[in-house]
Amino acid sequence: MTRFVLGRIGFYTLVAVLLAFFTIPLLWLVTAPFTSDPTYEVKVPDFTLDNFRAVLEHPYALPSLWNSVVLSVGSAVLVVVMAALAAYALSRVRLPGRDALLYALLLLSSIITGTAAMVPLFQLAVELNLIDSQLGLILILTGGLLPAAIFMLKDFMDSTPKSYEESARVFGASPLQIVRHVVVPLVRPGLATIAVWAVANVWGNFLMPYLLLSDVEKQPAAVITYTLYTEGGQANLSMLSTFGLLYSIPVVLMYLFVSKKYGFRFHGGIKR
Amino acid sequence: MAQAISPPPEVVREDGPARGDSTDAAGLGRVRAAVFVAPALLLIAVFLVFPALWVLYLGLTNYRLTGVAAAEPQFVGLDNFIAAVTTPAFWNSTWLTVEFVLGSAVIGQAVLGFTIAWLMRDRRGTLKRAVEGLVILAWILPSAIVAFLWVALLDRDSGTLNAMLGIPGFAWLLDHPMLSIIIFNVWRGTAFSMMLYGAALGNVPPSHLESARLAGASSWQQLRDVVFPHIRGHILTNLLLISLWTFNDFGPFLLTAGGPDGRSEVLAVHVYKVALQAGELGHGAAVSTVILLINLVVAVFYLRLLRSKK
């Protein structure tokens, strides 16, 4: 019995430490926006709404959040649809050189997210006439995210049971119907995870949107965040903290929605 | 494409969820499988493979963002690579990156992620949702904002941490820059490992755990003898992905700008400084290529590990 009690105490202590570790860095984000003239110090706010008023008056702040939604949702949809189809096919059918190809692409995807790739990507976008086009940016970002998404989803598809697909086939369903009505429901939590992963990646991306979109009306919140500085490079903390809070809320809402609707797991659903 | 319904020749060859081996249960056939893969591959070919090969080529030129070498870049062969590997800053960055990957990803994120997943495996309700929600929040917040949060936490004069510990003036970012960015990256990236292990643990048959417990196995023995053998594949997938991502992670720049005096200049930050701040794109591309080769070694290492334990 004492062992059980000690175990409980140990468990709750550990959980308390974990909660503290993950909560304390967030304190600034919930106090600074409500403080007049915030600094890096976390203080009890004086609950002013002036900072929010300033952000609302900013000509590009709120529209940029919408642009972020367009870019990240667009990329996430493309990533999920394409990765799901590809991962399913790669999982079920032996294509020559499949594994080597996946690993090679995964490695190349890390070079493309680095700074050195900006010139090739920019010139490619110029050649394809995709400059200043949100669609073009979505395609470029999707290309960079796809290998890791396929890699993760294939792992996942590999471990789902095949018996349902076989029975569906017996009833004459076409492969695409099987994917839509049998496989997707099975892997839905995994797809949701990949979608959130893709959104989070695009949501915070600054360099490519800045380089490829000249028109400020098309630029996402990440770019606008980097303009909230002075001519000498000093951060405008009241604007940055407030806009940062608004900028974070959509991804938090998305997480809540996804986790409620689909569960938030790689391999949910069926247990063997 | 004629036989829409007739089963293709390669049907079930072996039973069970053999990883890496496939059973064409849906009757896809190679042609339709290729059609399924085509859109993704096309996009990858145009927007990933092509520019990536271009980067490899740039590494062989003296191309710069501005100046004479921008107008007429010259082919310089392996000069950039020789220059890169003879720079002390490059080796400094490489070792720091190894430290960063081992500390924050392989040890930090993977162990903490597994611990949380293990602690929360049988729980439902508010506590589980609160813990998982917070961990995931740290993962999905935009990095431009996260940087400010951590400066506010670690600042030596007015930082939250020093205020809580009662040690004003303790310069975390200056005296322990690597420790700071390692802890930071554990905070930032644990969510991915937590979710992956959470899912993997869900697939461990409860009956196996139950019989181990009845046989008097301690928690550690259960983990070692029942859980780990079951999730070995997931562990390696997880380690591979987080190692690659951490290797190329630019996050530390936002916290320390590579400083003080290059003591937290990991490779991704090194490339940023060379390519963007100094404008030496050819040199930057060469360093990126070396990073790619190191990543290749890491990937092959994990693959070997996966195969040998099978």
Add this chain to the structure above:
Amino acid sequence: MALRKRSMGVVAVITAAGLGLAACGQSSGGEGDAIELTITQNSIQGGKNAKTAEHIADWVIPQFEAAQKAKGKNVTVKFVPSGVDDEQYKTKLSLDLKSGKGADVIDIDGIWAGEFAEAGYIKPLSEVVGPEADSWDGWAQIPEAVQQMAAFNDKKYALPVGTDGRVLYFNKTLFQQAGLPADWQPTSWQEILDAGAKLKSSGVPVPIQINAGTAMGEATSMQGVLPLLAGAGGEVQQDGKWTGASQPLKDALGLYQKIYGGGLGDPRLQQEAKGRDKSFQQFAEGKIGILMEGDYFWRGVVNPKEGVAPMDDRDQAVGYAMIPAIEPGKGLRGQDFVSMSGGALRTVNPNSKHPKEAFELLAFTLSPEALKEETKDGNVRITPRTDVNKEILAGEPLLTYISEKVLPVTAYRPPVAVYPQVSVALQEATAAVVGGTAPDQAAADYQKKLEGIVGGAGNITTP
């Protein structure tokens, strides 16, 4: 089968999009009489340099369009704001210009002129626009030194937008407590150190802040090692050759050693990623006695109205003095006092389809009326035109001081592509000295790095 057809359709659409067949081109081409111009700056409404952006959008563009209409021309102008970090703005401009894109009228930092010209990104105005660029009536109002900023190989590539200068700011309240005069003007480095020692013994936590290290980036060069180098009679580049481990460099690094090794400065501040922001904050809080900074510090930092570290009593509490040479007469060109300056340039994109109209717009933004409009309501800065400066700087003692006393003795950085790397090497040398390395050793290490950057010892002199 229907399902499969749809899947093929999806593939086709994606393929088309991926290959860019769904094109939506740039629309700066003129159709008929209508002319469309674009103008870009690293400024944005609501963010960086907001007032300048508002001036362009709300005053320059409507006024210019109206003036053109009066001449019977249908010209519309679009402002393309940016407002990010200068390095990223530079990257984007370079990529745009390289690809034959970019706005018709663009702002660049003066220091980029050489590398942009070498890359062919910008061209001499007389080539792009025609003879009217050289005969612009504003040139007569711009001092020779400021004109030089816009020139490369004796050709004018742009019009100067403004300039600035560096001084030593000091906190008069702290000076009074330490028994130092309110009209302090040191005439040698020793007098700075003496003042620092007095401040220290009167309990000032950070007597002297002269930027050092790599974390502060170019601020270390412009408000630190370069003015000191000039004060010791040196230059980073002379007659096309780079200066190695020269005596002036050793002297400049020696001053760092005396300040940071002697407890007169805070060495940790130089290492912090946000060190410069903190130095501003600490000055405003009365913790720093003497600070070397540009006029931006007065306008944008301690400005009681809209500074990032506002001081309500700025006009009474903040004093300023010229940066002295190491000893009278030992500075650059034999001067007693020195400074460094930079400034922005505005030019016409060589890819512009309407260079004449673009130049008209460019010249209009630098006309006396436009500059007066831009600098009213507390947005004063030093413009390139002496005729305008006389009027707008009247109520601004510091800017008048810089314009009249400092600009005649100032110096500019070499506008060439490798300068940013040389600058980093200089910053590293200061970091080493602050960290305890001997100045001679740091200077020797600098020379070694310099050889790698500028292509061998043949391009280096060591006077």
